[in-house]
Ligand SMILES: Nc1ncnc2c1ncn2[C@@H]1O[C@H](COP(=O)(O)OP(=O)(O)OP(=O)(O)O)[C@@H](O)[C@H]1O
């Protein structure tokens with residue numbers, strides 16, 4: 001567990017570590033994965049802030065609000081992040097809107113600097129200026145994709161007859177530019193992790209092909225790909241109570257949401273995902289433990 005008070009910055013960055021959940025593809029699992037990362041880190045003792053850049057849906061923020069309401073209703077002491085929302089600018093001039101959004105994104109982050117160890121940013125499922133800002137600032141960029149060529153289409157152009165990668169596509173090019181801007185800004189690199197979400201048991205051939213493409217992409221566009229969450233009803237059900245699988249022990253006996261065998265397996269896959277993210281401050285904490 002980190003000693004947050006004594007060690008203001010967990011990575012000696014002089015600022016919180018920034019994890020960004022991004023993918024221009026809507027519904028790929030960004031907000032669900034973000035919430036599981038947030039709660040896993042809270043339960044490990046880190047102080048976590050969130051910035052929701054999807055001010056229209058506010059899925060991550062609503063998830064957190066549901067959590068606060070549920071904890072209050074049940075008299076439970078659930079660890080909570082500090083949540084913030086940054087909305088799109090209403091300015092009609094593109095230049096003014098971008099300047100306004102940049103200022104508000106930076107303000108949201110700066111406001112969290114002394115209060116948290118990690119900031120988790122949830123991007124909308126579309127290409128926006130705010131999302132680009134966040135991508136450029138990321139220390140770790142997490143991109144959930146479903147096991148389908150529809151999702152992969154934003155990462156790579158794939159030849160339909162032999163399933164070979166022909167080149168990067170829209171979103172990968174955006175991330176490439178973000179990495180370039182970041183290099184120029186402070187020489188840092190962005191660890192880009194593509195995470196497979198809603199992995200199912202069926203369609204083994206499709207899964208194999210998707211894996212082949214992702215393997216090729218690790219070399220061609222510098223991603224790391226890791227297993228994420230399986231397709232499970234429990235990930236959808238927990239939203240209304242603001243809980244994640246990492247909380248279910250607490251909820252046991254309160255409303256019957258105890259741990260079934262499948263929940264135990266699900267919790268294990270969340271832990272595996274967290275480990276595979278290879279967040280450097282967690283590695284450091286392990287070494288120091
Ligand atoms: N592993 C999973 N198993 C089952 N359902 C899932 C899983 N991951 C996400 N979902 C469900 O899929 C839907 C989309 O997930 P989520 O809102 O996390 O995606 P998103 O990428 O944030 O979407 P958007 O681009 O609209 O912001 C939600 O209904 C969510 O509950």
Ligand SMILES: [Mg+2]
Nearest residue numbers: 030031054059
């Ligand atoms: Mg979302």
